[in-house]
Amino acid sequence: MSWALSTILRISSVLEAVVDIFGRLAAWTCVALVLLVAGNVLARYFFHTGTIWLQELEWHLISPIALLGMSYSLLRGDQVRVDFLFENLPGPVRAGIEIFTGFLLIIFSVAIIKLSIPFVYQAYRVGEGSPNPGGLGYRFILKSFIPLGFGLLAIQAACHMLRHSIILYSGRS
Amino acid sequence: MSPNELLAIGMVATFFGLLIIGIPVGMAIASSALIFGYLGFGPLLFNLLPSRIYGVVTNYTLMAIPLFVFMGVMLEKSRLAEELLDVIGHLYGRMAGGMAIAIVLVGVLLGAATGIVGATIVTLGLLTLPTLLRRGYSKAIACGTICASGTLGQIIPPSLVLILLADILGESVGTMFAAAMIPGLVLAGIYVVTLIAVGLLRPDLVPPIDAGERAAMSSRELAKKVVIVVLPPLGLVIAVLGSIIGGVAAPTEAASMGAIGSLLIVILAGKFSFRLLDEVARATLLISAMVFFILICAQAFGLAFRGLGGEQLVVRMFEWVPGGVTGGIVFLMALLFVLGFFLEWIEITYVAVPLFLPFFIQNNVDLVWLGTMICLNLQTSFLTPPFGWALFFLKGVAPKGVTTLDIYRGVVPFIGLQVLALVLLFFVPDLATWLPRAIGW
Numbered sequence: 083m084s085w086a087l088s089t090i091l092r093i094s095s096v097l098e099a100v101v102d103i104f105g106r107l108a109a110w111t112c113v114a115l116v117l118l119v120a121g122n123v124l125a126r127y128f129f130h131t132g133t134i135w136l137q138e139l140e141w142h143l144i145s146p147i148a149l150l151g152m153s154y155s156l157l158r159g160d161q162v163r164v165d166f167l168f169e170n171l172p173g174p175v176r177a178g179i180e181i182f183t184g185f186l187l188i189i190f191s192v193a194i195i196k197l198s199i200p201f202v203y204q205a206y207r208v209g210e211g212s213p214n215p216g217g218l219g220y221r222f223i224l225k226s227f228i229p230l231g232f233g234l235l236a237i238q239a240a241c242h243m244l245r246h247s248i249i250l251y252s253g254r255s
Numbered sequence: 256m257s258p259n260e261l262l263a264i265g266m267v268a269t270f271f272g273l274l275i276i277g278i279p280v281g282m283a284i285a286s287s288a289l290i291f292g293y294l295g296f297g298p299l300l301f302n303l304l305p306s307r308i309y310g311v312v313t314n315y316t317l318m319a320i321p322l323f324v325f326m327g328v329m330l331e332k333s334r335l336a337e338e339l340l341d342v343i344g345h346l347y348g349r350m351a352g353g354m355a356i357a358i359v360l361v362g363v364l365l366g367a368a369t370g371i372v373g374a375t376i377v378t379l380g381l382l383t384l385p386t387l388l389r390r391g392y393s394k395a396i397a398c399g400t401i402c403a404s405g406t407l408g409q410i411i412p413p414s415l416v417l418i419l420l421a422d423i424l425g426e427s428v429g430t431m432f433a434a435a436m437i438p439g440l441v442l443a444g445i446y447v448v449t450l451i452a453v454g455l456l457r458p459d460l461v462p463p464i465d466a467g468e469r470a471a472m473s474s475r476e477l478a479k480k481v482v483i484v485v486l487p488p489l490g491l492v493i494a495v496l497g498s499i500i501g502g503v504a505a506p507t508e509a510a511s512m513g514a515i516g517s518l519l520i521v522i523l524a525g526k527f528s529f530r531l532l533d534e535v536a537r538a539t540l541l542i543s544a545m546v547f548f549i550l551i552c553a554q555a556f557g558l559a560f561r562g563l564g565g566e567q568l569v570v571r572m573f574e575w576v577p578g579g580v581t582g583g584i585v586f587l588m589a590l591l592f593v594l595g596f597f598l599e600w601i602e603i604t605y606v607a608v609p610l611f612l613p614f615f616i617q618n619n620v621d622l623v624w625l626g627t628m629i630c631l632n633l634q635t636s637f638l639t640p641p642f643g644w645a646l647f648f649l650k651g652v653a654p655k656g657v658t659t660l661d662i663y664r665g666v667v668p669f670i671g672l673q674v675l676a677l678v679l680l681f682f683v684p685d686l687a688t689w690l691p692r693a694i695g696w
Contacts, residue, residue: 109536119511151544161279168277201305
């Protein structure tokens with residue numbers, strides 16, 4: 083049993099490392115966004131230049147921040163919740179609620195992945211790109227952040243369930 | 256009442272239920288929407304969901320969120336905000352309630368600089384709550400002051416709420432910024448006056464800093480520090496507002512001026528390191544992703560609520576209201592107040608406000624005035640127990656021993672003060688409409 087347990091733990095550590103890498107990528111995307119938007123503003127004001135694709139890149143960067151960040155905040159962040167009841171519950175019940183949360187997250191993520199794959203495929207099939215001349219093309223890449231982000235979220239939710247199951251199983255709080 | 260409307264009500268009730276047992280907010284929203292949307296419509300309803308999500312994560316206006324959060328986190332992690340608070344605290348330390356007044360003032364500055372409620376409350380809470388408690392402040396007053404001051408950033412321009420409201424009302428962002436300026440400062444003034452009164456009546460609840468600690472800093476040293484620490488946040492506000500007014504940047508882009516400005520300030524203060532930047536980047540991601548996740552989940556909720564005819568329920572409520580336009584305004588304010596108990600301001604601005612807008616346009620209500628009242632009212636939604644965001648954010652960073660009930664108890668009087676400000680604005684519309692007129696917007 084303990085062999086199985088340690089294997090499960092090792093697998094979930096590997097998965098969490100993957101989530102962490104995507105999270106760091108998204109974190110540095112925030113820095114890139116700051117530099118890009120400020121750079122565009124200053125270039126326009128002082129040098130009266132600017133390109134369409136750099137302008138469009140600004141809002142393209144929101145997707146990785148928002149969608150890759152979801153799983154990372156489940157891994158590293160605090161959950162925003164109403165806790166006046168929660169914090170007074172006994173440990174096992176709290177672990178149970180965490181497991182239930184993970185379960186709901188997986189259902190939600192899988193539903194969105196299933197819904198968004200045709201959405202991405204449609205963009206790929208018609209070769210959707212920017213309507214502006216000189217804009218960014220390949221919009222299916224941008225749209226595929228939706229299934230990717232929710233895929234990572236489902237993985238992290240599974241790890242979340244596992245860790246809290248172990249807490250429940252071993253009876254520690 | 257049709258079966259679907261019953262489902263709509265059931266969905267809201269389930270949302271409450273999940274929240275109460277401690278399911279994280281985003282999941283409570285999404286789960287109740289999935290279950291009841293599916294019951295009412297089957298899987299078809301949610302086919303729109305991917306494009307709604309895509310709409311959120313490519314929304315140009317929402318780009319301001321990571322940019323403003325970056326600025327706020329940078330000020331917080333580099334400890335510049337802490338010094339700001341310390342200095343202002345010393346200035347006001349002699350009187351009972353002085354620290355609390357300092358927090359209101361810092362809330363005005365930081366709030367204006369960052370414009371993001373979550374960031375300001377987390378910053379103020381982390382930096383000041385332990386100090387306030389150590390100095391013998393009552394838990395409730397300390398928590399209430401922090402939450403109320405943190406939400407000031409929402410009405411004092413530049414703020415995200417005002418940008419979104421301007422978009423919905425069809426007014427220019429500059430006009431809304433100018434309109435909210437005076438009501439925001441009036442509200443801050445009401446807080447200060449109240450805290451002074453508490454200091455006079457019950458000094459035991461808000462004790463002054465003891466003389467020994469104050470004497471440790473000479474007045475000349477203090478004066479120098481005031482200049483050094485008050486200038487940077489003031490500079491940021493000027494950078495953000497100035498670049499909008501001066502036509503350098505669009506309002507969303509102006510957030511980047513604040514972000515790059517905070518980076519420059521930290522470099523100039525000699526506090527920059529790559530480790531700091533990495534920490535700031537990750538904290539920015541955590542906060543931004545949390546906001547975006549809730550927005551994404553709210554899309555599912557909005558789809559289901561609309562699909563199930565929740566909107567007709569709301570419209571029918573409106574038809575019962577007596578008293579014409581004035582009655583309509585009072586009802587809208589009461590409704591927003593109640594919605595604020597359980598919906599987020601973005602949901603309220605995007606779902607509820609457009610629903611009622613045609614009625615007010617038809618009746619020639621001044622939209623700038625109405626918008627400012629909506630903004631003041633939404634601010635209350637951050638504070639109202641049990642689901643105000645400000646309360647969650649503060650709880651997240653509060654030291655052990657501060658209970659959710661302390662926080663609830665603390666914000667109630669401040670909610671009263673906000674209602675007072677709202678009533679004032681209702682009877683004196685010039686508070687909002689004078690400044691935009693005077694500068695000719």
